[in-house]
Amino acid sequence: EAQVTQNPRYLITVTGKKLTVTCSQNMNHEYMSWYRQDPGLGLRQIYYSMNVEVTDKGDVPEGYKVSRKEKRNFPLILESPSPNQTSLYFCASTPTGVYTGELFFGEGSRLTVL
Amino acid sequence: GNSVTQMEGPVTLSEEAFLTINCTYTATGYPSLFWYVQYPGEGLQLLLKATKADDKGSNKGFEATYRKETTSFHLEKGSVQVSDSAVYFCALSDNNAGNMLTFGGGTRLMVKP
Numbered sequence: 001e002a003q004v005t006q007n008p009r010y011l012i013t014v015t016g017k018k019l020t021v022t023c024s025q026n027m028n029h030e031y032m033s034w035y036r037q038d039p040g041l042g043l044r045q046i047y048y049s050m051n052v053e054v055t056d057k058g059d060v061p062e063g064y065k066v067s068r069k070e071k072r073n074f075p076l077i078l079e080s081p082s083p084n085q086t087s088l089y090f091c092a093s094t095p096t097g098v099y100t101g102e103l104f105f106g107e108g109s110r111l112t113v114l
Numbered sequence: 115g116n117s118v119t120q121m122e123g124p125v126t127l128s129e130e131a132f133l134t135i136n137c138t139y140t141a142t143g144y145p146s147l148f149w150y151v152q153y154p155g156e157g158l159q160l161l162l163k164a165t166k167a168d169d170k171g172s173n174k175g176f177e178a179t180y181r182k183e184t185t186s187f188h189l190e191k192g193s194v195q196v197s198d199s200a201v202y203f204c205a206l207s208d209n210n211a212g213n214m215l216t217f218g219g220g221t222r223l224m225v226k227p
Contacts, residue, residue, distance in 0.1 A: 004157070010224050031214070040122070042203060042217035045159075047202055094214065101165075101207045103215060105157030 002027045006091050006106035014083055014114050019107045021076045023091030030096040032074040033058070033103070034066065036087040043090065049074055050096065081113040118143045118218035120204050126224045127194055135189040135221045137178075145206040147171075147180050147187040148215065152201040156167035161189075162200070194225045 004025045011035065013019055033048040033057040035058075045058030063085055065077040074093075078085060088110050092103040121136040138145065146165045150158040162171035167182035176191045187204060204218040 033214070035217075037220075040219050042118070042219040043215075044217075048214075092157075101148055101163055101214065105156070105159065107157045112146045113154070 002104070004091055004093055004104055004106035006089075006109045007075060008109060009107065010110050012112045012114065015082055019078050019111075021078075021089055021091075021111070023074045023076065023106060024072050025074075025091075025093040025104070027070065027093065027095070027104065028071065029093035029104070030071070032068070032091065032093045034064070034074070034076050035090045035092065036060065037090060037108075038087055046076070046089075064077045078111075081111075083113050085111065086113050087111060115214040116206060116208060118204050118206055118216055120202075120218035120221050122219070123200055123201075123222040124224050125221060126226065129225055129227050130193045132226075133189070133191040133194045133198075133223065135202055135204075135223070136158070137187045137189065137218060139185050139187065139206050141185075141206055141208055141216075143208055144182075145208045147178070148205040148207070149176070149178055149187070149189050150203040150205060150217075152203065152220070154200070157159045157170070158203060194223070196227055197223045199223055 030051045034046040035043040047066040049055045049088040117140045133160045149161040150161045151161045152158045162173040164171040164180035170179045178189045201220045205215045
């Protein structure tokens, strides 16, 4: 089954404790992206990657890091989480060969930072 | 820069009622327009899209027409069902490869039996 898989789905952590949210897709997509969803603000892009070893900042990159060592994986790293990073996070992917505008989303990871 | 504005929710309707969710946009050039739907506990999925002016996107009984003169892409459905309860996001793409989609704030729809 074609899918984007995120883990963990739910996490409660404390300020300053490093964490990683994993994202993996099995569709051989070149493009991957991370978004955060906050009430009334829609989805805002954090980072994106056009292909392996190519990453770039989105609209709200502060406090986050990413890496793209393999085509299928695109982890989101919070080196020192803070309460303002409490949010619902989505990973998404799409092929870049023929642009359709359709992003394929994971089910989301709800993060709470105390 | 690009932006998308949606009506704030929640929108609460009775089953079989007519639905309209307003969406307007600001963009340079000629963007493509999309509606995504997010069912409870799930990620977003594409509902419909339109790539040029006067195009009508449709899917699952939902429709939206790309109106360049009013920079709008309102979502409509003639008769909603309880299963349509979800959050709906309007989005645009100006084919900027980096940030593929700019999203509106989302509108929660609640349909009561």
